[in-house]
Amino acid sequence: MDVITTHINADFDCLGGMIAARRLYPDAAMVFAGAQERGLREFFMQSAFYAYEFKRIRDIDLDAITRLILVDVCQAERIGPFGEVATRPGVEVHIYDHHPNKPHALHGSVEVIRPVGSTVTVLTHLFMERGIHPTPDEATMMLLGLYEDTSKLLSHATSAADYQAAAYLVEHGGNLNTVSDFLVQELTSDQVSLLHELLQSLTAINVNSVDIHIAHASIDNFVGDLAILAHKIKDMKTLDALFVAVRMGDRIFMVGRSRIPEVPAGDILEEFGGGGHGFAASATVRDMTLVQVLEKLPAVLRRHVNPHWEARHIMFSPVKTVQVADTIAQVREILTRYNINALPVLDGERVVGIITRQVAEKAAHHLLESVPVAEYMNSDFASVRPEISLRELQDLIVGRHQRFVPVVENGQLIGALTRTDLLHHMVSGAVARRRQGIGEPGNGLTLKRRVVAHLLRNQLREPLQKLLFHIGEVGDFLGQNVFVVGGFVRDLLLRQENFDIDVVVEGDGIGFAEEFGRRHGCRVRAHRKFATAVLVFPDGFKIDVASARTEYYLEPGALPTVETASIKLDLYRRDFTINTLAIAMNRAHFGELLDYFGGQSDLREKAIRVLHNLSFVEDPTRMFRAIRFEQRLAFQLGRHTEHLLKSAVRMGFLEKVSGPRVFNEMLLILREPDPLPAIARLDELGLLAYIHPRMSCRSEINRLLAAAKRTVDWYELLYTGEGCQRWQVFFLCLFSGLDESEVNQVLRHLGMPPRYAEFFGPERETVHRIVHQLEWRCSQRRNLSNSEVYRMLRELPIEALLYGMARTEHEEARRLMSHFVTHLRSVVSLIGGRDLQSMGLKPGPCYGEILNKLVAARLDGLVSTREDELRLVRRLLAG
Known part of the structure; x- marks a missing residue:
């Protein structure tokens, strides 16, 4: 028996999601796990036509359920009596949700969980992908859920996918008048009274430099739609983060709302037995008093609200430098080799100036390449301490127009950041966390990460999960940051199988491989010139290990020169943005995703993009790889990337590449399951003509x-x-x-x-x-x-x-x-050389002739048994 259900205190998103799920599972029964919010109850009372297919829990034989379809929920404690069913052996669980998967969440054989504004959006996109057309009534109920959960498409959690889903539902008859009638409701007198009490209690606390507001109240009777009151307070007061706690009878009802990623409402209320996503969450507490809840809340906030941002959190390290005695020519070479725009100038270990690419180029234009950099560096600059706040840093970069800022501690340069780094941080909504005790200053923080541990659990077989855990374990033992990178991470996010694991170590990669090999009985093949190693397991499985490194090209098409560097610089040397993703393996941060260069965005847009304009010039074989990935993944070359590729072909950079390297790239293309589209694309872009x-x-x-x-x-x-x-x-x-x-x-x-x-x-x-x-x-x-x-x-x-x-x-x-x-190809004679020898025939060329005649006779049906063949041989010998 199939059952579709949702969380207790169901809202319109639950209703719309269940109606949509019924189209995917037409034989399933729809059952609410508990009570519904007031607005939904009124909808049923005024529109009984819509409720005719819903069953009551008492009408369901829970023991007969073989498949449980969960909508807008993935936690056993939030689905009432179905919680026991979901964890029962033999019951298949399917989950459709828009809340992030929590560590203690249920897991199903089917999971469709996407970071959008509503569960209706998730299911509507499945409709769009599969060509399913909702009826006007279904579209209307789905629209109710979408509009409610996204605050009429105005909440911070709203995504482009929500707008696309809304348009699709309206196109299929979704009635916006009905949506407006049921979502725009006047407050009851009880709600107005409760709202007044909450406003009276509203206070602010500062957690890690973030202002968070808390409101509370205590009433004996139940008042529904607390979430609506929380929305009104947040909008009336223009609050970034609000948590409401109300005692109603013997329970505490909590609602969390957040406009900013630094305050993850879902994570916070999960500690009170609830859940949700980063911008909206709720919880019902039964075993605590209101006073206890209000005492616990600040401590929970301190654990989950991201720490105050400082320069150390977004700076990069190590930093390329020059000395005051170095010439302009040397400066130009370093700027070009590493594709950077500014360098700090040191006198010993002290930062005394900054030289930019523009100044170095102008000096060279005036034939001043042999002049020391001290003559033209900018000595009127500001350096900052690592603990300086980003607000102060912003004032410095904007107010003084300083595009490159050295970060100095105890008189020594430990890192640097640029205006681009600050801008990227401000617009990306990135979250940084400290990796305590690991790595050198500046290497312990990341710009952009997302927990993908649930993907690792769901996509990978258990032995591979254990292997990744052991990789992090060795990294922790050695005090090194360890990551899996590249294609393995890309395909993991695309839900595709890939067992080619590349490990990057911030530190000694060969030393890491040797320690791992000692612990797990692996052979280690080291390549010290490139600071890489291969771990070979007893069953032949291999893992590539490398020290985090950067590389530069002395001339177009040449093999790169390699130097050790940070993980960010290591990822920057890679071919395409979708291959720059990395996942942390150290235990404290296992499963966190690093995305410095927009790889996730390009995966969503199905785009192949290079990281910089000279990518195809430095390594023209990337042109073949671009086409291979484009066709294998059904992606598209970005417009600018395709322009750069055509330009590199037109300028003949492939002529500088050795033939064997091109042959290797062709080999990889022709080994694809279907190489024909890639071959056609090679021809279209002029690469076949190179061969x-x-x-x-x-x-x-x-x-x-x-x-x-x-x-x-x-x-x-x-x-x-x-x-x-x-x-x-x-x-x-x-x-x-x-x-x-x-x-x-x-x-x-x-x-x-x-x-x-x-x-x-x-x-x-x-x-x-x-x-x-x-x-x-x-x-x-x-x-x-x-x-x-x-x-x-x-x-x-x-x-x-x-x-x-x-x-x-x-x-x-x-x-x-x-x-x-x-x-015919596999046909052989039944007798062989030993038989011929036993018949008195001396070994020689005649053996081949006789055996060939036996095969021919068998092919033509003249012999069928061993005795037939022996008789034929005797006739041949007699002849």
């Missing part, structure tokens, strides 16, 4: 590639047990328009290993010849015997056979090749 000017995806090559894809897919579905190198088949197709000399030219250009050069050279010509012969013999209407087909095709590797099948347009030739692959 050879005549290589393209013109119509006949497109036909051949499509046929090869079908043929390879067909072969893999046969499950013969013999693998197939798909990429070789597709490469043969790309070579199809080139003659022998042009193919050899490509092989030399790409530096293909000899084993591949043989296959794509002479082997390719052999395939063409055999396919041509087979087509000619079929066109003569000759019925080829199985043994004749076998003799023609037996020497070809499977990749060449599949290419031949794709290449031929002769139906009978293709059928014969298919028959060879599926039936």
Whole structure:
């Protein structure tokens, strides 16, 4: 039996979510777990038509429930009698919610939890994705929930997705007049009295430099819609954060509202047995008095309200510097190499000035490159202490127009920050927390993080979860910050499987790998030149470990020069923003996401973007990777990124890259499950022409590639047990328009290993010849015997056979090749060399001749048993 339910004290978002969920589970019963808010009760009384399909709890056999669908809730203690059902073995739980998943929350086999303004929005987007059209009545009830939970699309929790969902529901008949009638209600006399008492009690406390208001009241009777009163107080007084606690009879009802990310209302009221999201939450307390609640609340706030922001929280470190005696030429080289715009100038260890890129470029323009930087640095600057508040920092940057600010402690430079860093912090809503006791000053804080521990639990198998935990454990032991980074994190957020784990250590990566290897019995392959290592587990599983590092390119297309750095600089060296995400592994911050460069935003927008304008110039092979990710993920190159790529192709930067590096990138593309869209995109952007000017995806090559894809897919579905190198088949197709000399030219250009050069050279010509012969013999209407087909095709590797099948347009030739692959290719004789030797035949070339004749006879049906073969051998020997 399927049941759809929601949290006790249900509101319109619960109603709309349940109505929507019923469309996904048409056989499910809809049951409220407890009471409803007054507005919802009045809606039912005035619109009984809408309530006809809801059942009462007493009408449900709880023991008969096999699947429980939870809407707008993911906590067992908030669903009344269904809490026991949700944790019962054998019951399948599906969750649709917009509240963040808490550590002690329920988990289901299906979880659709998105950070939007209402649960209705989550379900409406599922409707949009699946082509489900709500009826006008359903759309109206869903609109009621969406508008109520987002404060008529005006709350801080409202997202673009909420507006899209509202538009979709209105398009399908959602009645805004009905929404207005039921959501705009006059306060009752009891509510007005309670509102007055709450306003009288309103006080403010300062927690970590954030003003938080608290209101309380005590009444004997129940007054509904406390959330509406909290909204009115917050709006009347223009408050950033408000918590209301009211004793009604023997219970304490709490409501939290917040406009700012520093005050996570859901986390705070969770400690009182409630829940919600960052901007709105509620709780019902039964085991405490109002006085106890008000005494506990400040301590809870101190635990959850983010600490006061200081310069140390957003500065970067280590900082590149120059000395006063260094020349302008040396300054320009460092600015260019590390792609930065300003450098602090030191006299020993003391900061004495700042030199900017603009000044260095102008000095060079005036032929002053050999002059010491001390002559042109700006010595009229301000440095700051790490504990300076961001408000003071903002005044400094804006008031004094200082774009680069050194952070100094005890006379030593420990970090720096720029106007861009401050702006990014102000607009991102980022939350920083201290990582106590880990790392050097400046390395212990992050700009932007989100807890993704629940994703790690839900997406990964238990052994992999334990492995990540052990990685953090070793990091804690060594006092090093440890992260998993790159594609593993990207695919985790995309809910895609990826077991290629890359670990980055702020510190000695090789030392970390060696300690991990000692603890867990892994072999360690170290590459000290690059400060990297590979952990090889007993079962062959591998993890790449690297020290956090930065890199620069001495010239376009060259391999990078590497230096150790912070995690932020390590992420900045990566190819695309979606690959710059990192997850902390240390126990205190396990599962926290670092996103310095907008990777999450680009994942949402399905965009491939480079981090800086010279990305394709420094490493032109990134052009191939951009297309591979674009097609694999069904993303789109950002407009500016595509412009930069086309510019790099036009300026010939690929010519500076060694052929083997390009071959490796092509290999990765052709190994994709469906490489055809990427090949077409390579052609469109002019990258195939780099491999050879005549290589393209013109119509006949497109036909051949499509046929090869079908043929390879067909072969893999046969499950013969013999693998197939798909990429070789597709490469043969790309070579199809080139003659022998042009193919050899490509092989030399790409530096293909000899084993591949043989296959794509002479082997390719052999395939063409055999396919041509087979087509000619079929066109003569000759019925080829199985043994004749076998003799023609037996020497070809499977990749060449599949290419031949794709290449031929002769139906009978293709059928014969298919028959060879599926039936003839595996035929062998039942007797072997030992049998021949026992019959008195001396070993020699005749063995091969006899065995071939036995196979031919078996193929043509002339022998079927071992005795048949022995009789045939005796006749051959007698002859």
